[in-house]
Amino acid sequence: MSKILVTGGTGYIGSHTVVELQNNGYEVIIVDNLSNSSIDVLDGIASITGKKPAFEKIDCQNKQALAEVFAKYPGIEAIIHFAASKAVGESVEKPLLYYKNNLISVLNILELMGEQNTYNLVFSSSCTVYGQPDILPVTENAPVKPATSPYGNTKQIAEEIIRDTIHADNRLKCIALRYFNPVGAHPSAAIGELPNGVPNNLIPFVTQTAIGIRECLRVFGNDYNTPDGSAIRDYIWVVDLAKAHVIAVERLLGNKNKNGIEFFNLGTGKGLSVLEILNTFEQATGVKVNRKIVARREGDVEKVWADPTFANNELGWKAETSTEKMLATAWEWEKRLAKKNSMS
Ligand code: NAD
Ligand code: WQD
Numbered sequence: 001m002s003k004i005l006v007t008g009g010t011g012y013i014g015s016h017t018v019v020e021l022q023n024n025g026y027e028v029i030i031v032d033n034l035s036n037s038s039i040d041v042l043d044g045i046a047s048i049t050g051k052k053p054a055f056e057k058i059d060c061q062n063k064q065a066l067a068e069v070f071a072k073y074p075g076i077e078a079i080i081h082f083a084a085s086k087a088v089g090e091s092v093e094k095p096l097l098y099y100k101n102n103l104i105s106v107l108n109i110l111e112l113m114g115e116q117n118t119y120n121l122v123f124s125s126s127c128t129v130y131g132q133p134d135i136l137p138v139t140e141n142a143p144v145k146p147a148t149s150p151y152g153n154t155k156q157i158a159e160e161i162i163r164d165t166i167h168a169d170n171r172l173k174c175i176a177l178r179y180f181n182p183v184g185a186h187p188s189a190a191i192g193e194l195p196n197g198v199p200n201n202l203i204p205f206v207t208q209t210a211i212g213i214r215e216c217l218r219v220f221g222n223d224y225n226t227p228d229g230s231a232i233r234d235y236i237w238v239v240d241l242a243k244a245h246v247i248a249v250e251r252l253l254g255n256k257n258k259n260g261i262e263f264f265n266l267g268t269g270k271g272l273s274v275l276e277i278l279n280t281f282e283q284a285t286g287v288k289v290n291r292k293i294v295a296r297r298e299g300d301v302e303k304v305w306a307d308p309t310f311a312n313n314e315l316g317w318k319a320e321t322s323t324e325k326m327l328a329t330a331w332e333w334e335k336r337l338a339k340k341n342s343m344s
Pocket of ligand 1: 007008009010011012013014031032033034035036037058059060061081082083084085086101105124125126127179180181182
């Protein structure tokens with residue numbers, strides 16, 4: 001049974017990936033400092049897979065503590081590095097926190113890979129590296145545009161650090177996955193997204209409005225150059241996204257990657273506007289979402305969606321889940337949270 005170290009494994013995408021790894025026979029060791037997740041997530045994972053993954057409460061900025069994980073669990077074959085701070089707006093206010101957390105963690109992971117003879121890395125990157133692409137859908141060959149936030153910059157810099165490190169040490173391999181907009185939750189509603197405070201992202205704000213935690217969803221802009229005037233994104237179900245990580249690990253362990261570092265877009269290939277998302281949510285759940293149109297949000301791009309052909313062909317992976325289903329799982333998760341909160 002191959003051992004996989006998953007940093008940020010109690011987080012949103014990490015926890016769904018741990019489920020898929022365990023369901024595919026991998027032994028998972030989670031490292032997370034719980035800065036943006038809860039230890040209870042381990043119970044959620046166990047309720048789905050029948051097994052609680054090993055867990056170490058460690059900050060990835062602490063290299064010594066990470067090294068001890070390799071000593072405690074010998075034979076780790078690959079690392080999936082999710083751990084990072086991810087709030088775009090917060091990164092503008094606290095750039096140093098973001099540069100420190102996201103980049104020192106990557107530096108530590110890369111150093112340890114060489115030192116501990118663990119040569120395989122899956123890295124969480126983001127469509128944010130493309131900014132507003134000139135050509136849509138966007139392929140992996142599109143130019144990386146100047147970052148519009150310190151958060152986005154940490155992803156660009158991390159990709160470059162990884163590229164240079166792999167170039168200098170040909171034992172190391174990485175698959176960098178550029179996620180588009182991950183949404184929804186596991187169908188069991190045992191794990192899902194846990195936004196900290198007022199959500200920045202669209203879907204948690206929609207579900208919180210639908211359930212009555214928020215009064216009204218603000219649609220940021222209806223004057224974009226899009227069919228209905230609202231901004232367009234590529235929303236991908238988190239479970240589809242999680243499955244791509246298992247395939248990426250298999251590709252690395254099977255030495256099937258073609259370069260030291262490979263980049264893959266993980267999206268559906270379909271762009272949807274904010275208003276289309278709201279209408280689909282209402283149709284899928286039968287629940288109305290109170291909304292009002294407000295000004296554009298600073299820093300938002302107008303439209304972006306993926307060309308996922310490279311991932312489809314090379315990884316043999318495809319995100320096929322319907323928008324209705326992904327939004328329905330987000331709603332089931334919100335209801336589950338409400339029930340849990342009412343009992344505590
Ligand atoms: P998340 O905040 O739910 O998960 C990240 C996890 O990492 C959390 O559990 C947090 O406690 C942990 N963490 C943060 N810093 C740490 C550190 N120094 N040491 C140990 N643990 C630490 O976020 P997510 O949505 O699951 O995102 C996972 C990764 O995917 C991140 O790298 C993020 O930048 C990237 N990403 C996310 C999105 C998105 O929209 N959710 C899109 C593109 C890329
Ligand atoms: C989606 C659309 C908003 C909230 C962010 C990061 C990106 C990546 C994914 C990590 C936009 C609109 C939103 C609301 C709205 N993360 N919206 N009302 O901005 O595409 O991407 O998450 O790498 O880097 O920037 O996602 O969910 O915030 O917004 O109208 O209350 O919904 O304007 O058009 P975004 P989002």
